[in-house]
Amino acid sequence: MKIRFEPRQSESRTVVFLSPLVAVLFTGLFSMLIFAILGVDPITAVYTFFIGPVTSIAGWAELFVKATPLVLIGIGLSFGFRSNIWNIGAEGQLTIGALTGGGLALLFYNVDSVFLLPAMIIAGIFGGAIWAAIPAFLRVRFNTNEILTSLMLVYVAQLILSYLIQGPMRAPDGYNFPESRLFHDAALLPTLISETRLHAGWIAALFFAVIAWILWSRHIIGFQVKVAGDAPLAARFSGVREKNVTWLVLLISGGAAGLAGMIEVSGPIGQIVPIISPGYGFTAIIVAFLGRLHPIGIIFSGMLMALTYLGGDAAQIEMKLPNAVTGVFQGMLLFFLLATDFFVRYRIRFGALRETPDKESSKKGVVG
Amino acid sequence: MKQMKSLFNLSIAGFVILAMGFFGAVKADPLKVGFIYIGPTGDHGWTYEHDQGRIAIEKSLGSKVKTTYVEKVPESADAARVLTKLASSGHKLIFTTSFGYMNPTLKVAKKFPNVKFEHATGYKRSKNVSTYSGRFYEGRHVAGLIAGKMTKNNVIGYVASFPIPEVIRGINATIIAARSVNPNVKIKIIWVYTWFDPGKEADAAKALIDQGADIIMQHTDSPAPMQVAEKRGKLAFGQASDMKAFGPKAQLTAIIDNWGPYYVQRTKDVMNGTWKSKDTWTGLKTGMVTMAPYNKSIPADVVAIAEKARKGIIDGSVHPFTGPIKNQAGKIVVKAGERASDGMLLGMNFYVEGVDSKYPAK
Numbered sequence: 264m265k266i267r268f269e270p271r272q273s274e275s276r277t278v279v280f281l282s283p284l285v286a287v288l289f290t291g292l293f294s295m296l297i298f299a300i301l302g303v304d305p306i307t308a309v310y311t312f313f314i315g316p317v318t319s320i321a322g323w324a325e326l327f328v329k330a331t332p333l334v335l336i337g338i339g340l341s342f343g344f345r346s347n348i349w350n351i352g353a354e355g356q357l358t359i360g361a362l363t364g365g366g367l368a369l370l371f372y373n374v375d376s377v378f379l380l381p382a383m384i385i386a387g388i389f390g391g392a393i394w395a396a397i398p399a400f401l402r403v404r405f406n407t408n409e410i411l412t413s414l415m416l417v418y419v420a421q422l423i424l425s426y427l428i429q430g431p432m433r434a435p436d437g438y439n440f441p442e443s444r445l446f447h448d449a450a451l452l453p454t455l456i457s458e459t460r461l462h463a464g465w466i467a468a469l470f471f472a473v474i475a476w477i478l479w480s481r482h483i484i485g486f487q488v489k490v491a492g493d494a495p496l497a498a499r500f501s502g503v504r505e506k507n508v509t510w511l512v513l514l515i516s517g518g519a520a521g522l523a524g525m526i527e528v529s530g531p532i533g534q535i536v537p538i539i540s541p542g543y544g545f546t547a548i549i550v551a552f553l554g555r556l557h558p559i560g561i562i563f564s565g566m567l568m569a570l571t572y573l574g575g576d577a578a579q580i581e582m583k584l585p586n587a588v589t590g591v592f593q594g595m596l597l598f599f600l601l602a603t604d605f606f607v608r609y610r611i612r613f614g615a616l617r618e619t620p621d622k623e624s625s626k627k628g629v630v631g
Numbered sequence: 632m633k634q635m636k637s638l639f640n641l642s643i644a645g646f647v648i649l650a651m652g653f654f655g656a657v658k659a660d661p662l663k664v665g666f667i668y669i670g671p672t673g674d675h676g677w678t679y680e681h682d683q684g685r686i687a688i689e690k691s692l693g694s695k696v697k698t699t700y701v702e703k704v705p706e707s708a709d710a711a712r713v714l715t716k717l718a719s720s721g722h723k724l725i726f727t728t729s730f731g732y733m734n735p736t737l738k739v740a741k742k743f744p745n746v747k748f749e750h751a752t753g754y755k756r757s758k759n760v761s762t763y764s765g766r767f768y769e770g771r772h773v774a775g776l777i778a779g780k781m782t783k784n785n786v787i788g789y790v791a792s793f794p795i796p797e798v799i800r801g802i803n804a805t806i807i808a809a810r811s812v813n814p815n816v817k818i819k820i821i822w823v824y825t826w827f828d829p830g831k832e833a834d835a836a837k838a839l840i841d842q843g844a845d846i847i848m849q850h851t852d853s854p855a856p857m858q859v860a861e862k863r864g865k866l867a868f869g870q871a872s873d874m875k876a877f878g879p880k881a882q883l884t885a886i887i888d889n890w891g892p893y894y895v896q897r898t899k900d901v902m903n904g905t906w907k908s909k910d911t912w913t914g915l916k917t918g919m920v921t922m923a924p925y926n927k928s929i930p931a932d933v934v935a936i937a938e939k940a941r942k943g944i945i946d947g948s949v950h951p952f953t954g955p956i957k958n959q960a961g962k963i964v965v966k967a968g969e970r971a972s973d974g975m976l977l978g979m980n981f982y983v984e985g986v987d988s989k990y991p992a993k
Contacts, residue, residue: 329708441793527708532708534734540707577716586703
């Protein structure tokens with residue numbers, strides 16, 4: 264018997280938003296299976312991994328700390344992904360944002376001013392945006408593929424960080440180790456809950472989500488970005504300038520990543536170090552898609568992704584499971600998401616191709 | 632009546648607490664010892680040896696301890712989270728085994744004054760934070776002598792991680808030793824800017840061999856450079872761990888980090904209440920650094936030179952950084968007959984004469 268995949272005539276909105284939940288459910292079920300194979304009690308394991316980490320205020324605080332950069336960058340990237348502009352270099356923009364924002368803290372070391380932190384925020388956003396402006400310029404001017412240029416600039420950014428941290432930014436009394444001074448109090452983000460690490464950066468992430476939501480649903484900019492992505496020709500006819508959209512989405516995503524970098528160094532890290540991000544810029548791509556490129560969705564997907572890291576810690580500490588478990592979960596999550604996505608857009612048909620009145624559309628189906 | 636009842640409850644509660652205290656005294660809970668690792672335990676290098684130290688604690692103290700580790704903890708904001716998690720889940724002694732954990736360790740230690748912390752390779756201490764490290768450069772000295780004698784092309788290829796003093800010290804110790812037995816020898820360095828990335832490490836080793844190196848040294852954690860040397864018929868030195876299994880012909884010897892005795896001692900100190908914050912920096916003498924068995928392919932006279940140096944370091948008659956030592960510009964940094972101070976070694980940020988690479992980022 265032949266199995267065919269036919270594109271669905273229309274995508275149900277409910278199903279589009281339901282599919283991540285289905286993916287999470289499948290991940291849960293299959294992880295229980297894996298736990299069982301590993302010889303640990305699946306229920307305890309799933310509890311330790313997914314629920315244990317958030318049974319205390321401190322746990323939630325850590326979840327938000329981990330989710331902050333993912334949500335910020337994820338929402339920023341969603342602008343580009345909706346308009347078919349593929350910024351893969353958020354990791355580099357984050358790094359530059361951390362350097363410009365954190366650099367200001369070092370430049371004004373021990374200066375107690377209420378203006379320092381706001382200035383660092385602006386510098387962070389600006390740094391990330393500048394780094395994203397390079398692929399934007401190359402794309403608009405020379406039609407260069409922004410996927411390649413933005414990705415390559417990640418490595419350039421990391422080398423700049425490496426240079427600065429071994430030289431000009433190195434702590435003067437630090438035995439030449441590649442680390443900056445610890446920021447003074449005026450350059451540190453305020454803590455939201457005492458005795459935890461939850462910092463004001465989380466508020467920034469939520470605030471950015473609200474702004475993004477307003478832009479998408481109420482503002483002409485959001486509409487133009489969407490049209491440019493969904494129907495480039497229609498966008499051109501209606502006077503949307505592709506170049507402007509390219510600039511706009513790259514500057515927004517770059518600025519958001521830059522802010523995330525500044526928040527990392529001024530929040531939980533408190534200094535400039537050689538490794539600022541363990542790959543947030545890349546993980547945020549998954550987060551953006553898992554959240555359906557929707558600001559509220561991205562908040563939840565960012566938290567879910569953060570939970571897999573916290574769960575990974577807990578699984579290692581409490582159940583003596585290897586670190587690789589975290590990677591397996593993240594991989595499964597992405598796999599099931601892509602799988603459910605596929606079935607949102609296609610349906611399975613058994614048997615030979617039927618003669619249908621609309622011959623053209625059924626021919627488009629993928630024969631498997 | 633009501634009062635009587637509450638009094639009764641109170642006395643029961645008191646009794647329970649007393650009983651708990653009694654049984655607690657009879658059967659003490661095992662001491663929980665935690666570890667955070669930069670790499671996976673299966674890196675067969677740095678992290679592997681720290682994990683061997685952890686296993687040594689379990690072997691030596693048995694049911695009196697319970698150990699936990701978290702591997703592949705990035706030196707970013709994540710380190711403090713994992714440390715907090717360990718400290719708040721009853722671990723009373725925590726080893727943080729990479730330099731980048733220094734400030735997170737101090738931050739978390741401040742919040743948990745009753746938990747003892749041990750940070751490897753750092754320089755900041757506090758009331759409940761000790762530091763410890765091995766004088767790995769002593770091993771480099773022995774390896775450098777062998778390298779100087781065994782190289783035919785007079786080029787040693789060095790796969791280096793990050794230009795921090797510890798790594799620079801290793802490079803300098805190697806070249807000083809190698810040139811003492813072979814003045815024509817040069818050292819070429821490739822920085823991979825990672826501690827553990829078998830792909831990058833292997834690529835660097837290949838590039839070095841292509842540039843004429845016939846001896847590979849590494850200051851990264853995976854055995855990938857050793858495997859490349861074995862495959863290409865070159866010689867190499869194991870790093871942190873005995874890597875003979877990955878290069879039976881290639882490995883001349885290995886500089887082994889041996890953490891077990893220190894870890895066991897510090898755990899006992901916590902149990903006995905004698906733990907104090909201090910700095911430990913020892914090498915061949917105490918056995919924190921040891922050399923793997925010499926490969927049979929090394930001629931007896933070379934083994935004799937190496938052994939003489941090793942024993943000399945142990946009895947104090949040999950110091951790997953004995954003047955005259957010149958920097959790359961030819962300026963004398965350690966005068967003839969003098970020895971470099973620990974302070975100079977700890978902050979070392981220059982190459983000595985004979986290093987055929989530019990100092991990174993300066």
